[in-house]
Amino acid sequence: MANLTLIQAVNDGLRTAMSADPTVCVFGEDVGPKGGVFLATEGLTKEFGKNRCFDTPLSEDGIVGAAIGMAMNGLRPVAEIQFQDFIFPAFDQIVSEAAKLRYRSGGQYTAPMVIRTPFGGGIRGGLYHSQSGEAYFCHTPGLKVVVPSTPYDAKGLLIASIQDPDPVLFLEPKALYRKIKGEVPEGEYTVDLSTLRMVREGGDVTVFCYGAMVAVCEEAARTAAESGIETEIVDLRTLLPLDEDGVIEAAKRTGRVVVVHEAPRFCGFGAEISAMIAERCIEYMEAPVARVAGFDTPFPNTLEHHYLPDARRVLDAIERTARY
Structure with a gap:
């Protein structure tokens, strides 16, 4: 196995998918010879040619609109939006067209496409390069929303997303691009969408998290263990469709839950986890x-x-929940 960073795993996943399937093509702003602003597509134009990995105009709605048309006509496009903050001009194309295509056509057409985009903070990008907009898209039936947190998952989830028959929004936590490394198998493998990952076992408190927050929660859990609090950490990985049964089972195991994400709290994804637990297993909660x-x-x-959740804030929530 190769020891790769998360961004290298994304690149390897794209290369593997393009090698296996000639209908897979990659495009977006500066993704061609330059290899993208984070070098996620480095070397793909040279290896596969400019017809399969190419630059586009600075038009997010055009990029996604083109991907929808390509997907309807036999290709498997992987469109990159340079930063998730820039995806909103394409919002209508994603939620009103791509996500609804199977339903509105009675199954005659699908949109097997992936929209890759770096999201979240951690690089001091300011307000236009650091947002976490996953909750906007998790409100959209017909769309899948995927967030890897390890190099292994980044490659496996990306290949699974490319092979999926419906549109997938693949959110890459850019704070982790070069911060973490891990073993990644060579060649093709997939990680099933809509599955949870058990990061750490523990019987006192369950922490649900995803993306860059997984490493933060691990640090908090290690500190909590020093005072005798054993924390279970669950990486959600696929936010839509979510493994709801898996979430409920994990919540029942401890009866004490903390949810961590870097997006704003109000109407954030944690609110859905909280509501789900209240509706389905409130009698188990302590x-x-x-x-x-x-x-x-x-x-x-x-x-x-100060804005991003850190291990200190997560630890405080774990301790308060354990003592309640």
């Missing part, structure tokens, strides 16, 4: 569900380290 999230403000620049 404490209210705690949420640790970004603040309900625009994403700050100089105060990024």
